[in-house]
Amino acid sequence: MKKIIFIICLLIFGFIGISMSIRAQQVSRDVAVSAYIYNFAKNIQWQNEDSINEFHFLIIGQDENILQELTTLSKTKNIRNKPIRVSSTLSLNEIDKAQLIFVTKGNEENLLNIFDRVEGKNILIVSDNYKNKKIVMINFLDSKEGNLLFEINKANIINQHLDIMQDMILLGGTEIDVAELYREGQQSLRTLQKHTEDLENNLINLEKSISAKIKEIEVNKDSLNRQTHKIKEQQQILDNQSHLLNQRENELNIKIKQIADQQKIFDQQTEELRELSVDVNEGNELLKRQKKEIESREFYIKNQTDKLENQSSTIQRQRNLMFLLAIIILLVVFWVITIYYAFKNKQKHNQELEKKVNKRTYELSLLNEQLRVELEERMHAQEEIRLLNQTLEERVAERTAQLESINKELESFSYSISHDLRAPLRAIFGFSQILSKRHRESLNEEGRQYMDYIVQASVRMEQLINDLLDYSRLGRKSIDIYPTSVNKIIENIYTDFKQKLESIGANFIVENDIPEILGNESLLQQIFINLIGNAINYRRKNIPLEIRINYEQNNKTVILSVSDNGIGIPKEYWEKIFNIFQRLHSEDEYPGTGIGLATVRKSVNMLNGTISVDSVVDKGTTFYINLPKSNI
Amino acid sequence: MENLAQILLVEDNQMDVVLTLDAFREAKLKNKIHVAHNGQEALDYLYGRDKYANREEFPLPALILLDLKMPGVDGFEVLRQVKSTEKLKRIPVIILTSSREEGDRALSYDIGANSYLLKPVSFDGFTDVVRKIDDYWFSLNINPPDSK
Numbered sequence: 001m002k003k004i005i006f007i008i009c010l011l012i013f014g015f016i017g018i019s020m021s022i023r024a025q026q027v028s029r030d031v032a033v034s035a036y037i038y039n040f041a042k043n044i045q046w047q048n049e050d051s052i053n054e055f056h057f058l059i060i061g062q063d064e065n066i067l068q069e070l071t072t073l074s075k076t077k078n079i080r081n082k083p084i085r086v087s088s089t090l091s092l093n094e095i096d097k098a099q100l101i102f103v104t105k106g107n108e109e110n111l112l113n114i115f116d117r118v119e120g121k122n123i124l125i126v127s128d129n130y131k132n133k134k135i136v137m138i139n140f141l142d143s144k145e146g147n148l149l150f151e152i153n154k155a156n157i158i159n160q161h162l163d164i165m166q167d168m169i170l171l172g173g174t175e176i177d178v179a180e181l182y183r184e185g186q187q188s189l190r191t192l193q194k195h196t197e198d199l200e201n202n203l204i205n206l207e208k209s210i211s212a213k214i215k216e217i218e219v220n221k222d223s224l225n226r227q228t229h230k231i232k233e234q235q236q237i238l239d240n241q242s243h244l245l246n247q248r249e250n251e252l253n254i255k256i257k258q259i260a261d262q263q264k265i266f267d268q269q270t271e272e273l274r275e276l277s278v279d280v281n282e283g284n285e286l287l288k289r290q291k292k293e294i295e296s297r298e299f300y301i302k303n304q305t306d307k308l309e310n311q312s313s314t315i316q317r318q319r320n321l322m323f324l325l326a327i328i329i330l331l332v333v334f335w336v337i338t339i340y341y342a343f344k345n346k347q348k349h350n351q352e353l354e355k356k357v358n359k360r361t362y363e364l365s366l367l368n369e370q371l372r373v374e375l376e377e378r379m380h381a382q383e384e385i386r387l388l389n390q391t392l393e394e395r396v397a398e399r400t401a402q403l404e405s406i407n408k409e410l411e412s413f414s415y416s417i418s419h420d421l422r423a424p425l426r427a428i429f430g431f432s433q434i435l436s437k438r439h440r441e442s443l444n445e446e447g448r449q450y451m452d453y454i455v456q457a458s459v460r461m462e463q464l465i466n467d468l469l470d471y472s473r474l475g476r477k478s479i480d481i482y483p484t485s486v487n488k489i490i491e492n493i494y495t496d497f498k499q500k501l502e503s504i505g506a507n508f509i510v511e512n513d514i515p516e517i518l519g520n521e522s523l524l525q526q527i528f529i530n531l532i533g534n535a536i537n538y539r540r541k542n543i544p545l546e547i548r549i550n551y552e553q554n555n556k557t558v559i560l561s562v563s564d565n566g567i568g569i570p571k572e573y574w575e576k577i578f579n580i581f582q583r584l585h586s587e588d589e590y591p592g593t594g595i596g597l598a599t600v601r602k603s604v605n606m607l608n609g610t611i612s613v614d615s616v617v618d619k620g621t622t623f624y625i626n627l628p629k630s631n632i
Numbered sequence: 633m634e635n636l637a638q639i640l641l642v643e644d645n646q647m648d649v650v651l652t653l654d655a656f657r658e659a660k661l662k663n664k665i666h667v668a669h670n671g672q673e674a675l676d677y678l679y680g681r682d683k684y685a686n687r688e689e690f691p692l693p694a695l696i697l698l699d700l701k702m703p704g705v706d707g708f709e710v711l712r713q714v715k716s717t718e719k720l721k722r723i724p725v726i727i728l729t730s731s732r733e734e735g736d737r738a739l740s741y742d743i744g745a746n747s748y749l750l751k752p753v754s755f756d757g758f759t760d761v762v763r764k765i766d767d768y769w770f771s772l773n774i775n776p777p778d779s780k
Contacts, residue, residue, distance in 0.1 A: 422730045426753050427647040433755035434654060462753045469732075 032148050033140060034069035036171070037126055040138055041079055041100055043168035047122050047161040055079050058095060059088040060114065061104030070102075096121050103127045111135060119187075122161045132586065134186060138173075149173065189464070192417070193581040193594075199410050200579060206403050213399060217392045224385050231378050238371060245364065252360055259353050266346050273339055280332055287329060294322065414472040421465055429458035460593075467595035470526070471580065474602045481607060483630035484519035486560060487512055490549060493529055500536060506545035514551045516630040517558050523603040528562070530596040531623055535564035537590050540618070553629065560625040568617040577613065637694035637770055639665045642674040642710060643728075644702040648751065652697070652728075655758040661766050666693065671705025674698075675713060678720055693723060695769055698745075700729040700736055708739060715744035722776040724769060728761075 041055060057074070059067055067088045074084035092110065095101055096118050103111050105128045114125060115135045128140045137156045141149040150173040157164060297318070435443075436451040443451060490510055501508055532547060539545040545564065552559045569577060569584065576582045580598035604611045604625055615621040643649050649667055656665065668674035674696075677684045684690045696714065700707035707727065714720045724746040729736065732750060740748055749765075752758050769775075 419730065422751075422753065423645060423648070426651065426730070426751060429753050430651045430654075430755040430758060431647075434658075437755075458753075 029148060030063075030065040030069050033066060033128070034073050036140070036148075036150060037070065037100065037102055038073055038077060038084075039171055040124065040126060040168075041084075043165045043171065044124055044157070045163040045165060046099055046124075047163075049080070049082075052082070052099070054083045054085050055100065056098040057084060057086045057100045057102065058098035059086070059102050059104060060090070060092075060095070060110060061107040062088065062090065063104040063106075066102070066104060092117060096123065098123060100124045100126065103130070105129060118160075120159060120161070124157065124160065124162055151175065196414065196580055199413075203403075203407065203410065206406065210396070210399055210403060213396055217396060220389065220392060224389060227385060228382070231382060234374075234378060238375060241367075241371060245367065248364065252357065252364075256357060259350075259357070263350065266350070269346075270343065273343065276339070277336065280336060283332065287325075290325070411472045414468060417468075419469075421461075425458060425461050425465065428454065429462070432458065464593045464595070467593045467599070471595050471599045471602065474523075474599065474606060479520045479523060479606055481518050481520055483516045484521060484524060485516055486514040486519075486524065486551075486558075489521060489524045490528055493525055493532070496529065497532055497536070501545075501547075504536070504539070504545060506536070506539075506547065508547050510549045511551055514549075514560070515553055515558050517560075517627045518630050519607050519627060523607055527600050527603050527625065530600045531562045534592075534596060535562070535566060535621075537592055538566045538585075538621075539564065540567055556629055557626050558629050560627065561622050562625075563620060563622040565620040568619055568621055569613065569615040570617055571615075574613050574615065578611070637663055638691055639663050639695050639697060640668060640674065640677065640693035641665050641697045642668045642671065642702075642707065643697070643699045644670050645699070648699070651755065651758055652762070655755065655762040658755075658759045659763040659766065661762065663766070663770075666690070671702050671707065671710045674710050675705065678714065679717075692720070694775065695765075696723055696725045697728045697765075698725055700727060700731060700740070708743065711740065711745060712743050722778075724773075724775070726765065726769070 037057065041057070046052075057070055059070070067086065070086040074086045077084060089095075092113060095114060099122075101114060101118065101123060103114060103125065108127070108130050111125070111127055111130055112132075112135060118125065124137055126138045126140070127136050129142060130136050130139050133139070133151075133153065135156070136151070136153050137160070139151050139153070141151060143149055150171075152164075152168075152173050152175050154164065154175055432451060432454040436448070436455060440448060440451070487510065494508070497508075528549075535545065535547045543565065545566065548561075548563045550561045550563070552561075573582075573584055577584070578597050578601040581594040582598075583592060583594040585592075600623075601611050604627070607627055609625055609627040611626070612624050613621060614624070641649065641652060643652065646669075649669075653665060653667075656663065666677065668677055676682060677690060678692070680687060680690065698707045698710060707729070711725055711727075714723065714725060721744070725744070726747040726749060727740050727745045728749050728751055730751045737748055749761060752761055
């Protein structure tokens with residue numbers, strides 16, 4: 001402590017001239033920080049030191065004071081006879097060219113990023129008041145008394161191929177005890193997590209594209225329905241037209257009947273005419289006979305004339321009679337000719353009528369043909385639409401199958417990964433246990449502590465692997481769904497929590513007439529174990545925990561709710577928490593693996609249910625699980 | 633107490649071999665343990681082939697601890713051959729694996745495994761398992777007569 005105050009005094013003295021206008025307290029801290037950074041650099045040995053021309057100090061963030069102090073310092077100082085160059089940046093593009101990176105106070109969130117980029121690259125990171133000790137190398141601290149302190153994470157510095165010189169100890173500071181192995185374990189877990197997240201994202205994208213396809217199909221279905229409706233309307237019109245056609249046919253039939261009737265009348269008249277002509281023939285016959293008689297009479301008269309010239313007046317009368325008869329015959333012949341022409345006319349009229357009927361019939365058949373063609377076209381269109389629909393359904397089925405196989409692959413992938421991780425873990429866990437058992441006495445305090453860290457980390461790693469196996473085992477085989485009593489399941493798992501709940505003075509309230517649901521005992525157990533475990537882990541330490549399990553119901557579903565009065569979840573994380581490895585707190589603050597809620601959601605989905613969350617920060621959280629009701 | 637009963641440990645992972653042997657030591661068990669580092673070596677030992685021809689030096693074991701996942705001849709194949717050989721089929725075979733897979737469990741019992749144990753992750757767990765194997769198979773269980 002004396003040393004720090006000494007250096008601060010020294011530097012204040014040195015820079016008093018240029019810092020008159022700035023507030024004294026501010027200046028002393030910036031000056032001290034700069035002085036420390038220079039001294040850190042002096043006491044660290046870079047592996048590549050021989051190959052560089054200058055030492056580059058890079059300040060991440062916009063701290064003008066530090067930049068100014070360090071620049072001033074660099075002008076008068078050097079490190080092992082090499083000049084110092086100071087620059088400041090906000091981007092992380094070229095940070096691996098620097099030897100020393102100072103991350104200013106406002107840029108803590110960048111530190112993880114920077115750490116990942118320069119890891120193992122022979123670069124020293126100095127940070128300011130950063131909370132996560134696992135990824136710092138040298139970190140400034142402000143004590144409650146306002147003194148500037150710093151802490152060193154040796155493991156991380158050594159990992160950068162940097163050597164810490166003896167004099168570093170003289171600068172003061174405290175060491176952070178973080179085992180290198182523990183950090184490596186965390187790193188490999190982070191990679192695994194990223195990989196799984198990518199896979200999850202892929203899955204979500206695929207799901208999205210499927211739902212888009214389904215929407216497309218629905219739109220197609222709608223248009224299909226509209227077309228079907230249209231076809232129906234046109235069918236209606238067609239039916240009306242056929243109806244009209246039938247009417248016309250009927251009318252035509254009636255006309256044909258009328259024509260037939262007229263034909264009948266005509267036939268009758270012809271018959272009458274024939275009868276009349278028979279009469280005329282008979283008259284003719286009579287006439288012939290009379291002629292013969294006349295001839296015989298003439299013969300007789302001739303004979304008589306010869307004989308009786310006196311009877312000439314009688315003969316004259318007879319001649320007159322003959323003349324009258326001739327006129328009558330002429331009249332009869334004329335009448336017969338007139339009737340004949342009338343008959344001819346009638347026949348002609350009949351033929352015209354027939355022609356007209358034929359023409360109408362032909363027109364009707366044309367119309368009929370046209371209608372038939374139209375109908376055929378409609379049916380063709382309908383068939384096409386049906387085929388299109390079928391193709392779309394097939395495509396959806398194909399995509400679903402694809403998705404299922406990807407899902408299977410993913411699950412078996414995570415299963416085998418967790419499986420393969422067990423073997424090295426067994427070696428780490430097993431041998432560290434043997435070491436801490438049999439060789440505890442031969443280790444110093446630090447060694448014993450590191451040993452304990454390894455054992456602790458192994459326990460946690462086993463927990464992680466087991467959770468991951470639980471998660472991936474879900475969905476690897478089909479499950480039975482049957483009527484299940486939620487109250488019975490909660491009763492069963494309560495024994496697991498009883499001791500813990502009593503020891504923290506928690507209140508556990510369960511509504512006791514929850515209706516039976518369609519579920520599966522082991523999945524429901526997993527759901528409640530995880531949710532109750534979370535309520536315990538994320539409780540507020542200053543008030544007694546209260547867990548309440550309740551329900552609502554409608555015709556088809558039961559909505560179970562699991563509420564607590566814990567620390568709550570900010571609204572922007574309500575969806576994210578169900579993703580695997582999504583954690584909101586560090587392992588030190590609240591224990592957990594980030595798999596529990598992912599397992600819960602998967603279990604609920606396998607029971608054809610849904611899960612959602614409602615929460616108020618510092619008030620509590622409620623999870624709602626919607627499950628189908630048992631119909632018994 | 634047949635502490636002299638010979639055990640054949642078939643395990644390809646050297647670290648698991650060390651852990652198992654260490655667990656026997658921790659449990660203070662003095663059984664003689666012969667280690668076969670793969671399936672082929674186990675079969676050679678059991679059939680007394682080549683360098684294992686001398687039965688005085690390499691006697692038939694009273695118990696076989698068998699890992700499943702091994703390159704080449706795997707645990708299933710070793711088990712299948714042991715159980716279909718007149719001279720060997722009465723030797724109790726205990727599967728010692730890290731696989732909990734349903735398929736592995738089913739197949740093991742189908743082809744005649746006498747017991748199926750999961751490798752514990754911690755050393756304490758290992759010691760416990762080894763102690764229980766000794767308790768059960770060498771104290772409580774009545775072994776079959778030798779089939780010679």
